[in-house]
Amino acid sequence: MKTTSLCLVLWLSVTAAPGYAADGGIFTIVEGSARxxxxxxxxxxxxxxxxxxxxxxxxxxxxxxxxxxxKGGTLNLVGPATLFAAAIPLRNxxxxxxxxxxxxxxxxxxxxxxxxxGVRVRSSVAVLNLQDSIVxxxxxxxxxxxxxxxxxxxxxxxxxxxxxxxxxxxxAGEYWARSADRPISTERRAPPPFVAAxxxxxVDPLPNISAKYKDARVQLVLDRDITYAEAAPWLxxxxxxxxxKRFGPKLQDREFRGAVEANIxxxxxxxxxxxxEKYLPKPPAPAT
Amino acid sequence: xKLIWKFNLVLLGIFIVGFxxxxxxxxxxxxxxxxxxxxQHARLMMEAALASRNYTNTQIKPLLDTQLKYTFLPxxxxxxxxxxxxxxxxxxxxDYAYKEAxxxxxxxxxRANDWETxxxxxxxxxxxTPEVIGERDTPTGRSLYLARPIQxxxxxxxxxxxxxxxxxxxxxxxxxxxxxxxxxxxxIIGAQxxxxxxxxxxxxxNATLRTFLLSLAAVFGVTFVLLNVMLxxxxxxxxxxxxxxxxxxxxxxxxxxxxxxRSKDEIGVLTEALGRMKASLVQAMKMLES
Numbered sequence: 349m350k351t352t353s354l355c356l357v358l359w360l361s362v363t364a365a366p367g368y369a370a371d372g373g374i375f376t377i378v379e380g381s382a383r384x385x386x387x388x389x390x391x392x393x394x395x396x397x398x399x400x401x402x403x404x405x406x407x408x409x410x411x412x413x414x415x416x417x418x419k420g421g422t423l424n425l426v427g428p429a430t431l432f433a434a435a436i437p438l439r440n441x442x443x444x445x446x447x448x449x450x451x452x453x454x455x456x457x458x459x460x461x462x463x464x465x466g467v468r469v470r471s472s473v474a475v476l477n478l479q480d481s482i483v484x485x486x487x488x489x490x491x492x493x494x495x496x497x498x499x500x501x502x503x504x505x506x507x508x509x510x511x512x513x514x515x516x517x518x519x520a521g522e523y524w525a526r527s528a529d530r531p532i533s534t535e536r537r538a539p540p541p542f543v544a545a546x547x548x549x550x551v552d553p554l555p556n557i558s559a560k561y562k563d564a565r566v567q568l569v570l571d572r573d574i575t576y577a578e579a580a581p582w583l584x585x586x587x588x589x590x591x592x593k594r595f596g597p598k599l600q601d602r603e604f605r606g607a608v609e610a611n612i613x614x615x616x617x618x619x620x621x622x623x624x625e626k627y628l629p630k631p632p633a634p635a636t
Numbered sequence: 637x638k639l640i641w642k643f644n645l646v647l648l649g650i651f652i653v654g655f656x657x658x659x660x661x662x663x664x665x666x667x668x669x670x671x672x673x674x675x676q677h678a679r680l681m682m683e684a685a686l687a688s689r690n691y692t693n694t695q696i697k698p699l700l701d702t703q704l705k706y707t708f709l710p711x712x713x714x715x716x717x718x719x720x721x722x723x724x725x726x727x728x729x730x731d732y733a734y735k736e737a738x739x740x741x742x743x744x745x746x747r748a749n750d751w752e753t754x755x756x757x758x759x760x761x762x763x764x765t766p767e768v769i770g771e772r773d774t775p776t777g778r779s780l781y782l783a784r785p786i787q788x789x790x791x792x793x794x795x796x797x798x799x800x801x802x803x804x805x806x807x808x809x810x811x812x813x814x815x816x817x818x819x820x821x822x823x824i825i826g827a828q829x830x831x832x833x834x835x836x837x838x839x840x841x842n843a844t845l846r847t848f849l850l851s852l853a854a855v856f857g858v859t860f861v862l863l864n865v866m867l868x869x870x871x872x873x874x875x876x877x878x879x880x881x882x883x884x885x886x887x888x889x890x891x892x893x894x895x896x897x898r899s900k901d902e903i904g905v906l907t908e909a910l911g912r913m914k915a916s917l918v919q920a921m922k923m924l925e926s
Contacts, residue, residue: 497705521705521805537805543706551703 372436373399373417376557380411380427383571385578388598391568396561401436402594404582405429407454412549416558419443420467421460424554426547429454434470434587446477450587457484457550460499470586473526475512477502481520484550486542491527495538496520505532574598576607584614592617643867644860651856659849666841670834671780675769678782678832681722685734685828688721689714708806715746731776731833736786738826742797742807742816748826756827759785763824777835786826788819874903878910885914890921 375384375397382393385404391397393405399415407413407427414424417436420443425431435448446465452472459482460467466479471487481499485492494501496518503524505513516532518524523539526532543551579598582591592615598604599618612619620627697712710716715736722734737748739756748756751772758768768783788794796803800813819825874897884892895911897904 495706497702537809538706540707540809546706551706553702 370400370436370438371398371418372401372433372438373415374558374561375399375413376416376561377412377414377424377555379413381408382406382411382413382427384568385574386568388574388595390571390574392571394566394568396564396566397568398566399433401433401438402590403433405431405433407431410547412547414554416556417447419461420447421458422554422556423449423459424457424550426455426550429456431456432582432587434590437465450585451485451487452581452585453487453489455484455486455547455550457554458482459554471506473506473528474532475504475506477504484546486545490529491525493523493525493542494518495523495542503532573601576604579604580611596621640864640867640872644864647860647863651860655849655852655856658852659845662848663845666845667838670837670841673837674780674832674834675782678769678780678830681732681734681830681832682782682784682828685718685722685830688718692717704804704806706806708804708810710743710810716743719746731774731779731831731835733829733831735829735831736826737829738786740816740818740825742811744815746826752827752829755781755783755829756785756824759783759827760824763787768827771834774831774833777833778838779831780834782830782832783827785824786828787824788821791821794819794821870901871903874907878903878907882910885917890914890918 375393375395378393378395378397383390383406384393384397385391385406386400386402390406393413399417405413405415405425407425407429409428411427411429412424413427413429413431414422416422418441419438423431430452431454432450432452433448434450435445437443437445437447443465446468448468448470450470456469458467458469458478460478460480462480466477469476469478469485471485471492472489473492476483476485476494478499478501481501482497483494483499483501484497485494487493494503498520500520501518502515503518503526504515505526507513514532516524516534518534521537523535523537523542524532525534538546574595576598579591579595582588583595585591595604596618599608599622605622608615608618609622612622692712692714696717700709700712703709704712711720719734719736722732726732735752736746737752737756738746739748739753741747755768755770759765763785766784769780770783771778771780773779788797794802796807797816797819800808800817803813803817878895881893881895895907895914897907899907
């Protein structure tokens with residue numbers, strides 16, 4: 349046990365160094381119940397708070413969260429929805445690569461500006477690459493619907509084993525849909541059921557109100573720590589490595605560790621940390 | 637025939653001619669004014685419709701451009717906006733109407749009926765005609781219409797009205813693909829029609845005419861009576877009195893009465909002359925007797 353604790357402390361000291369995330373944008377609209385996960389803690393969202401790389405936004409039913417990015421455009425998320433800012437590569441106020449978001453579920457309107465690298469949105473069934481375009485998407489765990497309001501979007505289906513599948517170029521005015529049990533399909537306009545289900549405000553241009561919060565310094569209010577049930581989907585998704593490192597400190601929490609232990613087969617990386625004795629070299633067999 | 641009857645006959649004749657002339661002239665003027673008033677109403681309504689179209693096109697449609705990508709909004713169509721605004725007015729003014737009557741409309745309610753088609757054909761055959769004004773009978777009375785041509789001058793209109801392949805799919809969802817296509821640039825495809833009821837201004841004109849004529853008749857009547865009274869008092873009674881005295885003097889009765897008056901008018905002069913004539917006659921008879 350002492351060895352385990354020592355290993356844990358050593359591992360955490362190496363891997364869990366606090367990171368500094370630059371502001372990637374501003375939360376300009378927060379309506380309804382919405383929260384952001386920063387490191388391992390949930391905070392209640394408020395307009396004017398800064399948006400950072402690695403933030404996970406969780407919006408409740410009918411909640412609306414708008415993020416105006418420093419570079420790259422505006423996002424409007426409508427719950428029930430979850431959004432992960434996988435990459436906001438800003439250096440000296442310039443983007444050095446594509447912005448990347450993961451959207452496991454929810455309605456999202458994304459208005460991107462012309463940047464060098466573009467924006468990538470990853471869902472369970474496809475990856476969307478956008479640049480200087482406006483799209484509305486509805487993502488569920490096994491389905492995707494997108495309407496290209498303007499510009500163009502490259503849709504790459506998620507293939508088996510995490511590999512890329514077929515790619516398609518969606519143009520302005522086109523609707524594309526894909527689900528686990530149906531192949532990708534397209535129509536030349538947004539079908540009425542899609543429009544009827546869409547949150548109504550998404551049919552309008554996204555407002556630009558970041559100037560209102562330019563000098564605001566809004567402190568996020570701490571809610572609570574993440575639970576294992578909330579962390580599990582991220583630990584088993586495409587960003588596993590990032591989240592193993594990020595949620596590592598939670599192993600010090602008894603309840604969290606207990607849940608990990610119950611599912612240890614899924615976490616061989618943590619098994620080494622929690623049970624180093626299993627991985628010690630075996631003593632050589634005595635000579636006969 | 638007595639003098640007063642002659643006088644009254646002439647006076648009546650003059651009154652009748654004057655009354656008829658005044659009545660005819662005032663009728664024409666009032667009817668013309670009423671029609672002008674109706675036409676002014678119609679022009680004002682037409683300008684209001686044009687303003688509504690312009691406002692929709694320049695201020696409303698740009699705000700809804702994004703929404704149009706999802707759902708076709710007829711509220712962004714200037715013709716729809718102008719018609720709907722007018723239909724609201726019709727809730728309290730049922731006899732007024734505005735329609736953008738079209739030979740081949742997208743919205744079936746805009747299809748031109750028989751007489752509207754005739755008006756549109758006038759414009760199509762003579763494209764330089766700026767407007768047509770006419771009257772027609774309706775179930776609620778006579779109505780004046782003012783029509784102006786609808787001509788496709790902007791190529792942007794053909795985005796929705798050239799072929800159904802080119803039209804927005806959201807518009808086809810609402811209206812189908814059978815109507816409102818095949819329009820061409822510079823073609824006159826319909827007419828803006830404003831209909832205004834004539835009954836109220838015409839009724840008002842008739843009421844004014846009636847009041848005027850009744851007043852004129854009353855004035856003529858009072859004048860007739862007063863003139864008769866004056867004629868009798870100033871002329872006829874005095875002349876009758878003079879005639880009675882002269883008659884007695886002619887029969888030798890020099891004591892019948894004196895030709896005396898304080899009046900200096902013509903009857904007064906006649907009275908004095910008759911007095912002098914009687915005095916001369918008396919003196920002459922005295923000379924004969926002596």
